[in-house]
Amino acid sequence: MLTSGVILLQANLLSPNPGLIFWTAVTFVIVLLILKKIAWGPIITALEEREKGIQSSIDRAHQAKDESEAILRKNKELLSKADAEADKIIREGKDYAEKLRADITGKAQEESKKMIAAALSSIEQEKHRALDVLRNEVADLAVMGAEKIIKTALDADMQKKIVNSMIQDLSTKRN
Amino acid sequence: MKRLNVLHPKSLVKVMAILVALLVNTGGFSGEASAQSPEASAEVVSATAAASEHGAPVAHGEEKAGDVIMHHVFDSNIFAFHPFGEIELPKIAPVAGIDISITKHVVMMWLVSAILLVVFSFVGGKYKKMTNRQAPKGLTNAMEALVEFIRLDVAKSNIGHGYEKHLPYLLTVFFFILLCNLLGLVPYGATATGNINVTLALAIFTFFITQVAALKAHGLKGFLVHLTAGTHWSLWIIMIPIEVIGLFTKPFALAIRLFANMTAGHIVILSLIFISFILKSYVVAVAVSVPFSIFIYLLELFVAFLQAFIFTMLSALFIGLATAHEGHDEHAAEVAHH
Numbered sequence: 338m339l340t341s342g343v344i345l346l347q348a349n350l351l352s353p354n355p356g357l358i359f360w361t362a363v364t365f366v367i368v369l370l371i372l373k374k375i376a377w378g379p380i381i382t383a384l385e386e387r388e389k390g391i392q393s394s395i396d397r398a399h400q401a402k403d404e405s406e407a408i409l410r411k412n413k414e415l416l417s418k419a420d421a422e423a424d425k426i427i428r429e430g431k432d433y434a435e436k437l438r439a440d441i442t443g444k445a446q447e448e449s450k451k452m453i454a455a456a457l458s459s460i461e462q463e464k465h466r467a468l469d470v471l472r473n474e475v476a477d478l479a480v481m482g483a484e485k486i487i488k489t490a491l492d493a494d495m496q497k498k499i500v501n502s503m504i505q506d507l508s509t510k511r512n
Numbered sequence: 513m514k515r516l517n518v519l520h521p522k523s524l525v526k527v528m529a530i531l532v533a534l535l536v537n538t539g540g541f542s543g544e545a546s547a548q549s550p551e552a553s554a555e556v557v558s559a560t561a562a563a564s565e566h567g568a569p570v571a572h573g574e575e576k577a578g579d580v581i582m583h584h585v586f587d588s589n590i591f592a593f594h595p596f597g598e599i600e601l602p603k604i605a606p607v608a609g610i611d612i613s614i615t616k617h618v619v620m621m622w623l624v625s626a627i628l629l630v631v632f633s634f635v636g637g638k639y640k641k642m643t644n645r646q647a648p649k650g651l652t653n654a655m656e657a658l659v660e661f662i663r664l665d666v667a668k669s670n671i672g673h674g675y676e677k678h679l680p681y682l683l684t685v686f687f688f689i690l691l692c693n694l695l696g697l698v699p700y701g702a703t704a705t706g707n708i709n710v711t712l713a714l715a716i717f718t719f720f721i722t723q724v725a726a727l728k729a730h731g732l733k734g735f736l737v738h739l740t741a742g743t744h745w746s747l748w749i750i751m752i753p754i755e756v757i758g759l760f761t762k763p764f765a766l767a768i769r770l771f772a773n774m775t776a777g778h779i780v781i782l783s784l785i786f787i788s789f790i791l792k793s794y795v796v797a798v799a800v801s802v803p804f805s806i807f808i809y810l811l812e813l814f815v816a817f818l819q820a821f822i823f824t825m826l827s828a829l830f831i832g833l834a835t836a837h838e839g840h841d842e843h844a845a846e847v848a849h850h
Contacts, residue, residue, distance in 0.1 A: 350586070350775070354709045356612040357587065361621060361704075361713035368625045368688060373680040376632035379639040380659055381679060390645075 475507055581782040585775055587617045587707055593700050617704040624691040624704070631655070632687075662686050662824060670828040671835065678831050681721055685714060686824040693774060693816030697809065705819070706774035708767065715767035718827040723759070726834035762830050766823060773819045777812040781805045 486499050592598040603613040631651070638652045648656050667675040667682050689705055696703025704710045727735050739755045740748050784805040788797035 350582075351708055353712075354587065354615075354707075355610045357615060357617060357707060357709035358713045358716075359610060359612055360614070360618045361710045362717075364618070364621045364625055365684070365688060365714065365717065368628060369680060369684040371629060372632050372684050372687075375629075376636035377659075377680045377683055379636045380656070381663065381676070383639040383642060384656070384660060384663065 471510070475510070478506075479503060581779055581786065584782060585703075585706060585778055587615045587702075587709075589613060589615055591616050591619060616702045617707050617710060620692065620695055620702050620704040621710070624688060624695060627691060628687055658687070659683060666821075666825050666828045670825070670832040672832060674835065675828075678721065678725070678828070681717070682824050682828055685717070685827060686820050689714070689770065689823050690816060690820035693820060694813075696774060696778065697812055697816065703774045703778060705770055706778060708771045711767040711771040714770075714823070715763035718766060718830060719760070719763035721827075722762075722830045722834045725831050729835040762826075766826055770819050770823050773815055777808065777815055781808050781812070784808065 482499060482503050486496055589601050589603065590598050591601060601614045601616065601619065604611075606612065632655070635652050635655045638648065642648065647653075662683050663675075663679060666686075667679050671678060692703065692705040692710070695701045696706060726738070730738060739752050743751050785801050788794070788801040
């Protein structure tokens with residue numbers, strides 16, 4: 338078997354066959370050209386496009402992340418600023434309200450004082466006026482009394498009584 | 513007819529042995545081998561004893577086994593489908609002194625080409641329709657994995673800049689060799705890549721592509737300078753022949769490696785099966801031939817992928833080495849110095 342194998346090896350296994358080389362070359366070149374046209378072109382283009390797509394997606398995702406982080410930071414800043422602003426406004430408002438209240442109460446007190454004073458003065462005036470009216474009335478009464486006395490009889494006793502009663506009247510009225 | 517007379521309790525074993533033989537396309541021999549005497553099937557020892565007694569017929573059987581193995585591995589004009597007959601392939605009149613008749617391996621290559629064209633026209637069509645927001649499915653996805661592997665791990669990592677130009681060749685050679693290797697493992701198939709002429713033709717393509725790439729990358733002057741390996745002019749008489757031989761050894765090694773790997777696997781499988789026929793023993797068939805040949809068959813499946821990958825990988829590596837710019841600049845600087 339060994340010898341026959343060696344003979345066969347020499348005879349056939351490594352023997353060149355130009356026809357087969359020719360057919361291999363022809364077949365391979367045709368397959369290469371057709372596959373290049375119908376398969377490798379589209380496949381590789383698609384793969385490259387997908388690669389680029391994935392890369393750009395990743396880039397975009399990173400960019401979006403950075404952007405969102407920036408926005409978040411800005412928002413936080415704005416929020417803290419707004420908080421501070423709000424605090425300030427509240428504080429100012431409180432201060433103003435305090436001041437306003439103090440003003441208003443002050444004014445009200447002043448006003449009431451003024452009103453009381455005015456009332457007192459008007460009361461005083463009224464009193465004076467009433468006294469004046471009373472005085473006039475008394476004078477009229479005195480005159481009327483005098484008239485009466487004169488009309489009835491100028492009796493001395495009578496006159497005394499009349500004057501006394503009049504004075505009595507006046508003093509009681511006055512008090 | 514004789515086979516029916518020797519029906520045996522161990523006929524199942526025989527059927528298996530015949531089936532495995534059929535699987536590797538050696539049906540022609542199985543009929544003769546199964547017509548053995550029942551007592552010889554008992555033990556290996558008795559079988560070998562019988563073999564030593566009848567020296568002449570056994571020797572004839574051995575020669576026959578060698579013939580069948582070699583016949584299976586060789587190219588021929590006949591495409592045999594053993595129990596069903598055979599097809600004689602047409603002969604074409606020699607053109608310019610070259611016999612270009614169609615042989616079994618040519619038919620296998622055409623079959624491979626047809627399968628490749630069908631599969632990749634389908635896959636390519638899918639890619640033409642696909643937008644880059646869609647994911648590939650099924651066959652398209654499987655092919656994409658291989659294409660992507662060749663593109664990135666073989667072409668891009670070995671050739672580097674400008675690898676796109678060589679990508680169609682590398683992809684085609686990978687799938688072509690892979691399918692040739694795999695179809696050789698199919699029953700009635702033949703391994704076109706187990707033929708030195710086929711592998712040589714493919715290696716010649718690599719050779720030419722490598723040289724053209726080197727010429728394009730370095731120019732004619734750079735190419736010639738490269739042949740001197742940057743040595744002193746007095747050494748050129750040694751260096752130039754060595755470098756020229758070096759140019760040819762690379763593709764030659766490619767051709768031999770692929771051919772030897774594919775042929776060796778088949779010869780090992782066939783030899784393992786023929787051990788049982790030569791020893792005329794079912795025990796050997798069950799204990800040795802079948803399990804070992806199945807093991808080698810599985811190994812061959814792996815080797816089919818491995819050798820296709822190695823051929824493509826080394827082609828890419830040679831192209832990458834030929835187009836590398838660092839070496840060229842170094843040589844140019846040295847030459848300028850002299």
